[in-house]
Amino acid sequence: MSGRLFQRWLGLSLVAAIVLVAILAPWLAPYDPNMSSGSVLSRPSAANIIGTDQLGRDVFSRLLYGARVSLVIGLAASLVGMVIGVPIGLVSGYVGGKADLAVVQVVDILISLPAIVMALIITAVVGASVTNLILILGILKWPIIARIVRGQVLVLREQAFVEAARSIGCTTTRILARHIAPNIMRVLGAQFAIATSTSIFTAASLSFLGLGLPPPAADWGGMVQSGFDYMFLNPLLTLAPGAAVTLTVLSFYLIGESAK
Amino acid sequence: MIRFVLKRAIWVAPNILILTFLLFAILTSWLGSPSAMMLGLDASPAAISEMNRAYGFDDPIIQQYVRWLWAALQGDFGRSYATKQTVSSMIGSALPISIELGLWAICLSGFAAVGLNSLIPRGKISGSLISAVSVVSITIPNFMLGATLVYVFAIYLRWLPTSAWAPWSDGILDHLLHLILPVATLSAFYFGSFSMIYRAEYRSVMNQLFVRVARAKGLSATRVSLQHILPNSVLPVITFMGITLGQLMGGAVVTEVVFSLPGIGRTFVAAIRGNDYPVILAIGAIVLTGMMVTNLIADIVIAWINPQVRLSS
Numbered sequence: 001m002s003g004r005l006f007q008r009w010l011g012l013s014l015v016a017a018i019v020l021v022a023i024l025a026p027w028l029a030p031y032d033p034n035m036s037s038g039s040v041l042s043r044p045s046a047a048n049i050i051g052t053d054q055l056g057r058d059v060f061s062r063l064l065y066g067a068r069v070s071l072v073i074g075l076a077a078s079l080v081g082m083v084i085g086v087p088i089g090l091v092s093g094y095v096g097g098k099a100d101l102a103v104v105q106v107v108d109i110l111i112s113l114p115a116i117v118m119a120l121i122i123t124a125v126v127g128a129s130v131t132n133l134i135l136i137l138g139i140l141k142w143p144i145i146a147r148i149v150r151g152q153v154l155v156l157r158e159q160a161f162v163e164a165a166r167s168i169g170c171t172t173t174r175i176l177a178r179h180i181a182p183n184i185m186r187v188l189g190a191q192f193a194i195a196t197s198t199s200i201f202t203a204a205s206l207s208f209l210g211l212g213l214p215p216p217a218a219d220w221g222g223m224v225q226s227g228f229d230y231m232f233l234n235p236l237l238t239l240a241p242g243a244a245v246t247l248t249v250l251s252f253y254l255i256g257e258s259a260k
Numbered sequence: 261m262i263r264f265v266l267k268r269a270i271w272v273a274p275n276i277l278i279l280t281f282l283l284f285a286i287l288t289s290w291l292g293s294p295s296a297m298m299l300g301l302d303a304s305p306a307a308i309s310e311m312n313r314a315y316g317f318d319d320p321i322i323q324q325y326v327r328w329l330w331a332a333l334q335g336d337f338g339r340s341y342a343t344k345q346t347v348s349s350m351i352g353s354a355l356p357i358s359i360e361l362g363l364w365a366i367c368l369s370g371f372a373a374v375g376l377n378s379l380i381p382r383g384k385i386s387g388s389l390i391s392a393v394s395v396v397s398i399t400i401p402n403f404m405l406g407a408t409l410v411y412v413f414a415i416y417l418r419w420l421p422t423s424a425w426a427p428w429s430d431g432i433l434d435h436l437l438h439l440i441l442p443v444a445t446l447s448a449f450y451f452g453s454f455s456m457i458y459r460a461e462y463r464s465v466m467n468q469l470f471v472r473v474a475r476a477k478g479l480s481a482t483r484v485s486l487q488h489i490l491p492n493s494v495l496p497v498i499t500f501m502g503i504t505l506g507q508l509m510g511g512a513v514v515t516e517v518v519f520s521l522p523g524i525g526r527t528f529v530a531a532i533r534g535n536d537y538p539v540i541l542a543i544g545a546i547v548l549t550g551m552m553v554t555n556l557i558a559d560i561v562i563a564w565i566n567p568q569v570r571l572s573s
């Protein structure tokens with residue numbers, strides 16, 4: 001379907017652009033993201049395209065650096081989710097029995113908990129840092145990944161090639177690693193992109209609520225929050241970082257949806 | 261049917277106990293003793309241990325949990341450290357606000373998602389327009405949509421108030437005017453999810469034989485869509501609406517903060533930022549319990565409608 005293809009290309013090129021911005025931030029940014037220029041809350045001008053924030057920092061430079069934080073947290077969190085979720089889903093789906101029942105029970109409960117509320121509680125307990133956020137968001141992601149992997153395995157394990165592998169004496173580990181895992185790569189890729197998208201979404205919401213990375217960090221959700229009070233003066237302080245989050249979440253989501 | 265309900269209900273109670281106990285244990289052990297928090301950073305160790313003894317914070321955690329649970333079951337969640345109000349009165353005034361906001365949003369977005377997707381012909385342009393809107397409404401964070409709406413309608417056009425809650429006593433018009441932007445913000449996300457679910461189901465029902473028969477005997481496209489396809493594809497949307505309603509026990513956290521609505525979500529965020537332990541615990545426990553109960557209800561409704569479910573398990 002051409003719509004799908006368009007979605008995928010749009011998603012991929014946007015992600016490529018955001019990654020480039022993140023890597024090239026030091027060269028693209030006109031100013032140091034954490035240095036005050038002295039003029040506080042100045043309106044957009046040739047010197048400061050978006051203006052300066054309440055501490056006199058150039059918002060455009062902070063916006064570019066913000067891509068780093070978002071991407072690192074989003075990608076790493078979804079990796080953590082995969083590392084926990086994939087093996088659990090594989091084993092639970094393939095082996096079945098009591099262990100599978102237990103996994104299904106736990107996963108069902110965890111999935112139905114509202115992510116933002118859980119993230120708030122855990123962040124309040126352990127505190128927010130890049131590592132903590134990655135772990136928290138990753139831990140919130142694994143149940144959904146485990147459920148999807150399990151669903152795939154349930155279908156695959158009944159197929160002839162798996163039975164053939166079993167009958168020539170392959171061990172369970174070998175069947176899972178060599179015969180089943182390669183067949184779920186496409187689904188895993190899609191899930192990885194979607195998990196990245198939702199992790200960036202949740203991380204930004206946490207920072208917006210004031211529980212994200214501590215202050216000097218150039219982080220989009222936090223920028224939206226601090227700009228919110230100055231909406232009357234310069235709406236771009238809020239809308240520009242907000243648009244950046246939306247674009248990033250959207251582009252990963254498009255990749256994931258189009259690969260499903 | 262009764263056996264099915266009982267079987268499910270029996271699972272729910274222990275799950276609620278385990279989850280609330282985990283919450284209790286995590287909060288008490290990691291946040292440190294509540295006395296240290298209440299007395300502040302410069303409290304002497306002697307004062308802290310004195311208070312620990314007086315309030316029983318030294319007791320084994322299971323004993324503290326049972327004591328908390330027993331009081332909570334009678335509606336006593338203690339007092340907030342920050343506001344000194346009883347937690348139950350705080351929740352009592354915040355919950356109706358979150359529930360009203362949520363009900364508006366869920367109902368409106370449910371109707372919009374089902375209505376638009378059944379009525380608008382699946383032509384090339386209109387079809388892809390709805391799917392584009394659905395995707396964007398899922399991926400745009402609430403704070404961004406809220407900020408944009410505030411800027412456009414409250415600051416630039418000056419049609420609507422920027423934020424705050426107007427109770428019914430301020431007059432119906434004022435009440436509703438203050439609700440428009442928050443409800444629109446919250447609805448967007450739900451609209452996207454409901455729309456995705458409905459479209460997937462609609463597409464699979466659309467190709468079934470009875471639909472072709474309906475069309476073949478000359479019914480109009482609208483009639484086929486509303487009378488034949490809709491009833492057979494709306495169920496997953498209703499289930500999901502129920503689950504969403506359960507999640508709203510935690511309030512629409514981000515939306516409430518954007519629009520300064522004094523609902524459960526904003527109370528919760530304030531409690532977390534201020535380490536207000538009794539409030540975090542109470543709202544956390546209510547969210548968990550609400551979730552489990554709505555999931556149970558959703559299961560029962562599905563089983564009631566679809567006998568395959570209750571007979572197979």
